[in-house]
Amino acid sequence: EAGVVQSPRYKIIEKKQPVAFWCNPISGHNTLYWYLQNLGQGPELLIRYENEEAVDDSQLPKDRFSAERLKGVDSTLKIQPAELGDSAVYLCASSLRQGVTNTGELFFGEGSRLTVL
Amino acid sequence: QKEVEQNSGPLSVPEGAIASLNCTYSDRGSQSFFWYRQYSGKSPELIMFIYSNGDKEDGRFTAQLNKASQYVSLLIRDSQPSDSATYLCAVRKSSASKIIFGSGTRLSIRP
Numbered sequence: 001e002a003g004v005v006q007s008p009r010y011k012i013i014e015k016k017q018p019v020a021f022w023c024n025p026i027s028g029h030n031t032l033y034w035y036l037q038n039l040g041q042g043p044e045l046l047i048r049y050e051n052e053e054a055v056d057d058s059q060l061p062k063d064r065f066s067a068e069r070l071k072g073v074d075s076t077l078k079i080q081p082a083e084l085g086d087s088a089v090y091l092c093a094s095s096l097r098q099g100v101t102n103t104g105e106l107f108f109g110e111g112s113r114l115t116v117l
Numbered sequence: 118q119k120e121v122e123q124n125s126g127p128l129s130v131p132e133g134a135i136a137s138l139n140c141t142y143s144d145r146g147s148q149s150f151f152w153y154r155q156y157s158g159k160s161p162e163l164i165m166f167i168y169s170n171g172d173k174e175d176g177r178f179t180a181q182l183n184k185a186s187q188y189v190s191l192l193i194r195d196s197q198p199s200d201s202a203t204y205l206c207a208v209r210k211s212s213a214s215k216i217i218f219g220s221g222t223r224l225s226i227r228p
Contacts, residue, residue, distance in 0.1 A: 021212070033215075042205050042218035043161065056215050091160060098211075104209070105151060106216060108160035 002026070004109035006092050013114045018080035021112045025094030032069055033106065034077050035091040043091055049075065075076070078116075086114045118143050121208050121219035129225045138192040138222050140206030143187070150182055151207040152191045155221065161205055164189060196226045 006022040013019050028052050035043035046065065046082050048056040049051035060067065064083070069075040079086055090113075093106040122141050130136040138152075149168055154163035165180040167173045167189070173180045179192040189208075193200055203221040 035218075040220070042121075042123075042220045045215050045217070048215050103151075103163075103166045104149065105163045105166060106153075106161075106207075108162070111160055 003075045004092055004094050004107055006090075006112050007104035007113055009110060010113050010115075012117065013082055014117050015084055016081040018078065019082055019114060020079075021090050021092075021114075023075045023077070023092030023109060025075070025092070026107055029094035029096055029107070030072070030092045031095045031097065031104075032075050033091075033093040033095075034067060034075070035093065037089045037111070038092055039088075046077070046090075082114070084116050087114055089113050119194075119219070120144060120217050121206055123204075123206050123219035123222045125220060126223040127225050128222055129227055130196050132196060132198060132226055132228050134196055136196045136200065136224055136226070138191040138193075138204050138206075138224065140189045140191075140219055141187055142189070142206075142208045144208070144210055145187060147187075147208045147210050149209040149216075150180070150189045151209075152178075152180060152189075153205040153207060153218075155203045155205055157202075159192075162213065193224075198226050198228060200224060203227045 032049040034046040037043045047060045049069045067077045089111040091111045092109045126157045152165040154164045155161040167180040167182045177194045181190045203223045205221045207216050207220040
């Protein structure tokens with residue numbers, strides 16, 4: 001079974017430029033998450049989707065960040081314009097709904113490392 | 118107060134000894150607790166989850182939960198150099214809630 005796929009793995013841009021990250025979750029996983037992880041810190045939630053609906057985006061800086069999950073499968077996270085402080089790893093994760101037969105654990109992609117110069 | 122707190126470490130443990138990692142959480146209504154391992158430059162991967170008070174064992178790993186004290190721990194027996202990584206504690210309030218991570222504890226197993 002294929003895992004969570006993210007692209008690009010690495011991206012270097014100059015400040016004020018736009019950037020987009022793409023995520024393809026595990027087939028059948030209805031919940032998709034975008035996390036931001038700075039060096040030496042734990043992942044911080046940016047947005048969580050249940051199917052097509054963004055159910056938790058309180059931590060997403062909406063002045064420059066946007067996300068979408070068309071058809072409840074793939075998702076794109078965009079930053080425009082990027083700032084120096086946006087340099088981090090952007091992690092996508094997916095899960096099934098927690099229930100009797102599953103833990104609802106998160107399965108992470110390999111991440112997209114952004115460097116803003 | 119952070120929602121999930123961990124000592125950042127590094128925690129240095131000799132090979133073959135028991136490594137003990139601790140985590141506290143602030144929301145008393147939390148129901149699900151996870152331990153993820155993250156190697157340098159890699160993504161987190163689940164190693165243990167626990168829902169009920171008490172101990173849960175899986176191979177060399179034991180997760181311990183004390184909801185009254187709002188405390189979760191992870192014990193690693195017979196520590197190996199391959200256990201050297203950052204261990205992330207994660208908490209979920211309910212099956213419909215988001216998962217919140219601590220900042221992680223860096224563990225180093227010295228030969």
